[in-house]
Each structure stands twice: as C-alpha cells, then as structure tokens.
Amino acid sequence: MTVTHETNTEPTMPTDTAQDQAATNEVTHLEAAQTGIPQERIAKISAAAYRIRHHALNMGEVQGQGYVGQALGAADMLAAVYGDQLRFRAEDPHWEARDRFLLSTGHYAIGHYAALAEAGIVPVEELETYGSDDSRLPMSGMSTYTPGMEISGGSLGHGLTIAVGMALGLRYQGSSARVYNFLSDGELDEGSTWEAAMGAHHHQLGNLTAMVDINALQADGKTDTVLRTEPVTEKWESFGWYTQRVDGNDVGALLVAFDNAAAQAAAVGRPSVILCDTKVGRGVPLLEDREKAHFMRIEEHEWQTCREQLTAGYEGKASA
Amino acid sequence: MSTTTEAPDTTTAAKPKLKTSAMIASFADPDQKTASAPFGHALVKAAQENDKIVGLTADLGKYTDMHIFAKAFPERFFQMGMAEQLLFGAAAGLAETGLVPFASTYSVFAARRAYDFLCLDAAEPNLNVNIVGGLPGLTTGYGPSHQATEDMAIFRGMPNLTIVDPCDSIDIEQAVPQLAASDGPTYLRLLRGNVPTVLDEYDYTFELGKAKVLRDGNDVVFISSGLMTMRALQAAKALAAHNVDVAVVHTPTIKPFDAATVLAEINTDRLAVTLENHSVVGGLFETVASAVVTAGVGKRVVPVALPDQFLDAGALPTLHDRYGLAVDRIVAKVLAELG
Numbered sequence: 001m002t003v004t005h006e007t008n009t010e011p012t013m014p015t016d017t018a019q020d021q022a023a024t025n026e027v028t029h030l031e032a033a034q035t036g037i038p039q040e041r042i043a044k045i046s047a048a049a050y051r052i053r054h055h056a057l058n059m060g061e062v063q064g065q066g067y068v069g070q071a072l073g074a075a076d077m078l079a080a081v082y083g084d085q086l087r088f089r090a091e092d093p094h095w096e097a098r099d100r101f102l103l104s105t106g107h108y109a110i111g112h113y114a115a116l117a118e119a120g121i122v123p124v125e126e127l128e129t130y131g132s133d134d135s136r137l138p139m140s141g142m143s144t145y146t147p148g149m150e151i152s153g154g155s156l157g158h159g160l161t162i163a164v165g166m167a168l169g170l171r172y173q174g175s176s177a178r179v180y181n182f183l184s185d186g187e188l189d190e191g192s193t194w195e196a197a198m199g200a201h202h203h204q205l206g207n208l209t210a211m212v213d214i215n216a217l218q219a220d221g222k223t224d225t226v227l228r229t230e231p232v233t234e235k236w237e238s239f240g241w242y243t244q245r246v247d248g249n250d251v252g253a254l255l256v257a258f259d260n261a262a263a264q265a266a267a268v269g270r271p272s273v274i275l276c277d278t279k280v281g282r283g284v285p286l287l288e289d290r291e292k293a294h295f296m297r298i299e300e301h302e303w304q305t306c307r308e309q310l311t312a313g314y315e316g317k318a319s320a
Numbered sequence: 321m322s323t324t325t326e327a328p329d330t331t332t333a334a335k336p337k338l339k340t341s342a343m344i345a346s347f348a349d350p351d352q353k354t355a356s357a358p359f360g361h362a363l364v365k366a367a368q369e370n371d372k373i374v375g376l377t378a379d380l381g382k383y384t385d386m387h388i389f390a391k392a393f394p395e396r397f398f399q400m401g402m403a404e405q406l407l408f409g410a411a412a413g414l415a416e417t418g419l420v421p422f423a424s425t426y427s428v429f430a431a432r433r434a435y436d437f438l439c440l441d442a443a444e445p446n447l448n449v450n451i452v453g454g455l456p457g458l459t460t461g462y463g464p465s466h467q468a469t470e471d472m473a474i475f476r477g478m479p480n481l482t483i484v485d486p487c488d489s490i491d492i493e494q495a496v497p498q499l500a501a502s503d504g505p506t507y508l509r510l511l512r513g514n515v516p517t518v519l520d521e522y523d524y525t526f527e528l529g530k531a532k533v534l535r536d537g538n539d540v541v542f543i544s545s546g547l548m549t550m551r552a553l554q555a556a557k558a559l560a561a562h563n564v565d566v567a568v569v570h571t572p573t574i575k576p577f578d579a580a581t582v583l584a585e586i587n588t589d590r591l592a593v594t595l596e597n598h599s600v601v602g603g604l605f606e607t608v609a610s611a612v613v614t615a616g617v618g619k620r621v622v623p624v625a626l627p628d629q630f631l632d633a634g635a636l637p638t639l640h641d642r643y644g645l646a647v648d649r650i651v652a653k654v655l656a657e658l659g
Contacts (some may be wrong), residue, residue: 075598100416143445150416155440161406165413165421168398173372173417199410202401210572271445 011205021241037255041084041221045251049079050130050314054307055114056109059130061303066131066139069287069296073105073110073215073278074182078115081180081211085262090120093147097177101165102151102157104183105213109141112149121148131209139210151320157190161184162241164199171267178207178265186218188229197271201240206269209261213248219294232275241273248276284309340461340480347459347547347636354514355489359452362496363422367393374414374499376400376423378407384424384454385512404434411449412441420448420500425626427453427468427509431475436516442505443480449505454466456485456509457546458626458643463633469618469626473602475507476575482528483574485546485596485604488518491572494526502528509546518550524570531578533585537567540654541585544595545571545604548624552595555650562655572639574604579611586612586619591621591657597645600625622657624650 008196046084056071081101089095103112113130116122122137129135136145140154151162157244163181169175200208214232216223223229236243246253254276261272281287283304287296298306344516348354367373367389375389379402390397398414400407404425411423430438430453442449447603451470460466475483482502486492492511499506522534535556544552549570556566569585586592586608597603605623612619626643640646644653 152440152444155436157405158409158441159435161409161437162413162416166409166416167413168410169374169414169417169419172396172419175417191407192403192405195401195406196409199400199403199406203398270597 008231009163010315025302037252037259041255045076045079045083045255046314046317048083049075049187049251050116050283050310051116051284052079052111052118053310055124055127056110056115057303057306059110059113059286060298062128063131064300065109065295065297067107067282067295068298069280069293070105070108070213070215071114072284072287073280073282074111074213075114075283076249076251076254077182077211077276077278078111079212080121080251080258081182082115084255085258086119086122086175086180087121088148091194093121097175099177100150100163100170100179102153102166103141103149103158104139104151104153104181104187106142106152106154108112108171108182108184108213109137109139109146109149109153113123113137113140116146116148118246119148119266121260122146123207136276143208156184156187157192159187160193160196160200163208163210164203164205167205168203168270171205171207176267178209179205181213182207182213183217185212185214185216185223185229185232186226188212188235189218197236197239197241200271204268205271206264206266208271210264210271210273212273212275215280216274216277217280217292217294224293236273236275240270242270243273244276245275245277251281283313328385330368341636347640348514348516354518355384355493356514357388357512358489358492358515359508359510359512360385362493364392365388366500367396368421370441370500372418374398374421376411376414376420378402378404378423378425380425382452383512384452384510385428386422386424388447388450389422390629403469404429405437406578408434408437408449408451412437413448413451415442415447416445420450422450422452422500424452424454424510426466427446427456427471428466428508431468431471435478438481438505439478443478446480446504448500448503450499451505451507452510453507454510454512455549456544458631458639458645459511459547459597459636461634461636461639463473464630467631469599469631470596471509471603472574472604476602476607478658480504483509484572485509485574486511486526486577487546487549489515489571490517490519490524491526495528495572498526498528510529511547512568516547516550519570520552521592526572527577529573531569531571531573531581533581534568534570537565538590539595540562540566540591541588542566542568542593543571543582543586543596543604543608545574546569546597548595548597550632551645551647551650554647555654558647558651559654562651564654564658566654569605574607577607577611580614583611583615583617586621587615587617591622591654591658592619593624593654595650597622598625599621599628601628607658622653
C-alpha cells in the first residue's frame with residue numbers, strides 16, 4: 001500500500017481467517033479532504049456512478065433479472081475509469097490512439113453498457129434492448145456486437161492475456177495508449193490470469209493497468225468458500241506488479257489509486273493493479289442486504305423501490 | 321539373456337543396436353533433398369516485406385524454427401514463456417492492435433491446452449492470428465504427450481479457422497506469406513528442422529484453399545495432405561512396378577476444403593484412398609467423406625490414417641510402419657484392395 005493512504009482498521013467485508021483479516025486491513029477509506037482530490041472531481045464521478053447504477057436497474061427491470069448486483073458494485077470503478085482516466089473519442093470508438101478498456105468479466109456487460117452510455121459511445125435509449133433478440137447489447141459482452149467493447153469476455157481468465165498482447169503491440173508500434181483490464185476476484189481462480197501476470201511483469205508493461213473487482217462472490221458462493229484467493233495483495237506484489245488495494249466504492253480512493261498508477265506509468269515499467277473491494281448491490285440497501293447471489297433475483301414490484309433507494313442515497317450523500 | 325552368472329558382461333559389442341525415439345525425429349529419407357528450417361526463413365522473408373508481422377513462442381522457439389525469426393527481428397519477437405494460454409491470448413491482443421502474429425508451440429499444446437483462447441480471442445473476432453504447431457500427427461516418438469494425432473479433429477470445429485497441412489519445404493515457404501495475407505486465424509501443421517523438398521519435381525504452387533492434382537493415374541486416386549503426400553507420391557511410384565496407375569491429389573488446405581477439385585477426382589471408377597498423418601477420426605478422411613456424402617456421390621473411400629487410439633512411443637520408422645504410414649504398408653493396402 002502506498003504511504004499516502006490512510007489505513008482503515010475496520011474491515012469492510014466479513015472474513016473468516018487471520019490471513020484474510022491482514023489483507024483486508026489494507027483497504028483504505030479516504031475522505032475527499034484527505035485525498036487532495038478536488039471535491040468537484042469526486043462529485044462528477046459520483047454523479048456518473050449514480051447514473052450508471054440507475055441505467056443498470058432499468059436494464060435489469062426489462063430483463064426481469066441479470067447481473068444487477070455486480071453492476072451496482074462496480075459502478076464506481078466503471079465511472080472512475082471512463083469519466084476520469086480513459087482517452088477515447090465517443091464518435092470514433094476505433095480511434096487508433098484510444099486507451100483500451102477490456103471487460104474480461106463478460107457478465108458485467110450490463111454495467112459496462114451503462115458506462116458506455118455515460119461515455120456517449122452507446123445511446124442511452126438503446127440500453128433498454130439489453131439481452132434482447134438482435135440487440136447490440138448481449139447479456140455477455142462481445143466485441144463483435146457493441147461499439148466500445150474491445151474484447152469478447154465471459155470465458156473468464158482471458159482478458160489479462162489479451163491485455164498483455166495489446167500492451168506489447170501498442171508499445172511496439174510507438175503508441176502511448178494505455179490498456180486497462182477489468183477483472184474480478186473470481187478470475188483469480190484461473191491459471192491464465194497468473195500466466196498473464198507473470199508475462200506483464202516479464203515484459204515490463206508499464207502501459208498496463210489491471211482493475212480487480214473484489215466482491216468476494218462467485219457463481220457457487222462466497223469466494224473464500226469456493227477457492228481461497230487471499231492474500232490477494234501479496235500475490236500481485238510477489239508477481240512484480242505495482243499494487244494498490246482500495247475501497248472500490250469510494251470514489252476518492254479510486255481516483256487517488258488511478259493517479260498513483262498514472263504517475264508511475266511508463267512504456268517500460270511495472271504493470272499496475274488496483275485491487276478494489278466492492279459490495280454487491282452497492283447503493284441500493286434492499287439489495288445490499290439481500291443474500292448475495294451471483295445472479296440476483298429481483299421481484300417485479302421491487303425495481304421501483306430499488307431506484308428510489310438509489311436516488312435517496314445519492315441525493316442524501318450529495319447534500320451531506 | 322546370458323545364462324552365465326559369474327560376472328556381468330561389460331562388453332557392448334555383442335548387443336544389437338536399439339532403435340531409439342527422438343523428440344525431434346526427421347521423417348526425411350536418407351539422402352533425400354531437404355531444406356533447413358523453411359518456416360523460420362519464410363517468416364523472415366515475409367517479415368521483410370510486411371512490417372506488421374511479429375513472432376511469439378511459448379518456450380519452444382528453437383523447436384519450432386521460430387528462433388530464426390527471433391534472431392533476424394529481435395524487437396519483433398516476444399517470448400511468452402511456457403504459458404500457452406498467455407501465448408494465444410497475447411497473440412490475439414497483438415492482432416487487435418493491427419499486427420500479424422505468428423505464435424508457435426507444439427500442436428498438442430495449441431490444440432488441447434489453449435483451445436478456449438484460440439476459439440474466443442482469435443477465431444470469434446476473426447483476427448489474423450497464425451498458429452504454428454510443431455510435431456503434428458505422428459512426427460515424434462515421445463508418445464501421446466507430444467503426438468498431436470487429433471489436432472485437426474479438434475480444430476476443424478472452430479469457425480473461421482483456416483487449417484493448412486503442408487507436405488514439404490516448398491509448401492511451407494509458399495504458404496507463410498499467404499497465411500499472413502489472409503484475414504482470419506490460421507493453423508499451420510509445422511514441419512521443422514531439415515524438411516524434405518518434394519514438390520519442386522511437380523508443376524505445383526501452393527494456393528491457400530486449393531487442392532492440386534500432382535499426377536494422373538487410371539486405377540487409383542490418392543487424396544492426401546501433409547507429409548503423407550510425400551508418401552503417396554512414393555507409393556504411386558512403387559505401385560507402378562505392380563502395373564497400378566495412381567493419381568495423387570494434394571489437399572494442403574484442410575479447411576476451407578476444396579471439395580470441388582477433390583470430388584471431381586473421386587467421382588470416377590478408380591479406387592479412392594485418403595492418406596493423412598492424423599487420426600482416422602476427424603481429419604482428412606472424414607473431411608473427404610463429408611464432401612462425398614453431401615454431394616450425393618455413392619463412393620467407397622479407403623482411409624490410410626492413424627488408428628483411433630493413443631499411439632506407442634518409439635522410433636519414428638518403427639511407428640510409421642506399425643501404424644500404416646510407411647510406403648510399403650500403403651502399397652500392400654492398395655494391392656489388397658485391388659485384389
């Protein structure tokens with residue numbers, strides 16, 4: 001953890017072992033004033049994250065189901081990277097000099113589509129077609145369907161291997177574009193993720209940043225009951241990456257981590273990973289408190305409640 | 321075994337010399353004309369003309385002739401370590417940035433170990449990722465861990481993928497620039513080291529997607545690919561001594577398959593035989609059978625192929641004889657079929 005961060009002694013998620021406890025203690029919780037990040041910058045991203053969550057709820061309602069919990073949890077990460085970090089041209093998603101954002105977790109597409117709408121790459125009106133026949137927005141993200149979708153994720157553990165190739169290829173061709181790969185803690189089960197982690201360090205891909213959504217949940221249950229991935233921080237550090245672990249639902253902390261990563265980014269240097277502890281269903285208390293599930297069920301009458309809770313929480317926070 | 325027990329026999333002169341297996345065994349016949357590392361040299365030549373070409377390998381550069389390219393273009397060569405999922409995921413990533421990667425490993429690892437990465441990261445987006453697989457079929461005596469006897473069966477089901485099974489150094493030299501120029505992903509069944517030069521004796525050029533009639537014959541038609549085209553030509557010559565006139569059709573592109581050329585040759589009264597360095601399941605034989613049935617041609621086709629089983633370890637000549645790929649075995653099979 002970088003020295004500029006204060007360490008929160010309160011774990012933000014329940015853990016079972018001392019080993020987990022040690023790792024979780026590294027989670028930082030940063031108030032805006034402590035980060036040195038201007039309040040306007042945080043407010044802008046927080047507003048974008050609110051809209052991404054709102055879009056995700058609307059898309060989930062059309063389908064009657066979906067990966068809404070993940071979208072809500074990752075909304076701050078997506079808002080921060082699209083609203084604050086990525087260089088892109090909304091009108092030209094294939095602009096050669098763009099930074100690449102790779103969604104390795106294809107099922108997070110619902111959140112990614114919302115972020116692409118927020119970025120102006122996908123029209124907001126199109127979001128309601130999510131998961132429908134002939135839509136450009138399939139349930140699992142695919143590059144051949146959606147503008148701004150760089151890869152076809154979904155078979156987990158692929159994104160970081162592709163990202164390594166992209167970072168190598170961009171650097172070889174003299175591009176200053178950077179590559180961001182979004183993956184989940186479930187993908188840390190996949191051996192290919194670690195092949196790529198080794199490869200990125202070996203080739204000194206300082207133009208590569210990995211964002212790991214650690215929501216401690218995967219298809220069959222809690223991550224620490226399915227396959228223990230902790231200590232995650234130490235793993236990435238030992239693989240040679242510039243490693244930061246933050247509260248992924250704290251916009252200020254995310255922006256500090258991105259700034260730190262950007263400050264040490266180089267064509268030839270250490271790859272960077274931002275480990276983001278997030279909460280499934282974040283921003284909607286009804287869903288935050290629900291038994292966590294990979295594929296969250298939401299009753300028909302609950303969607304409006306979800307939106308109202310989301311808005312109340314956002315407006316309460318914004319006015320506080 | 322010696323029956324004396326007084327002292328161990330310390331001499332070796334009396335022992336018969338054993339045939340041993342080699343990892344990289346050459347299937348070239350003694351005194352056959354060969355070319356050294358044709359793939360490596362062809363890739364260098366192509367890369368001199370196309371600055372988008374890059375090379376990768378998974379700790380098998382020296383064993384897939386990629387080292388020739390690495391030496392010529394060190395800044396365009398990426399060693400990915402013994403990590404085949406990374407190898408092909410990264411190759412896809414390189415292609416996403418507009419480069420033309422050739423990524424090499426053994427066929428067993430490409431087909432069995434990295435399939436998901438090739439399928440979803442390279443084939444689904446139809447990227448120009450060129451897979452170079454060493455030791456295809458039965459070209460090593462190391463047993464099933466290294467013998468890719470079912471690589472074409474695995475890869476034929478992958479949409480968008482072009483599959484090339486070259487016969488010799490001529491095929492490889494001419495195929496490499498065409499693979500680089502074709503848009504989608506390709507799989508080359510690599511022949512490496514000292515590779516026989518065979519097709520220069522025929523009026524032949526490699527054309528991606530095309531089958532070529534190498535010689536005509538009135539009694540039998542061979543449909544062959546890969547190194548088995550070399551054996552088919554040798555068997556055709558041997559059969560001439562038995563007054564059997566054999567045509568040979570070389571089909572180096574397995575997918576997309578030139579069914580029109582092959583069907584025109586098969587749909588005759590001649591005995592039709594397929595010859596492949598691959599399992600009888602899912603390779604050239606079934607590709608031809610599928611074309612025949614689809615066209616409604618009522619025709620028996622005899623396969624010369626590896627059996628549907630895990631093969632023995634041993635010396636290549638022993639194994640090629642054991643499993644029916646040797647010229648003598650082909651000749652005997654054809655004579656038996658003709659009665």
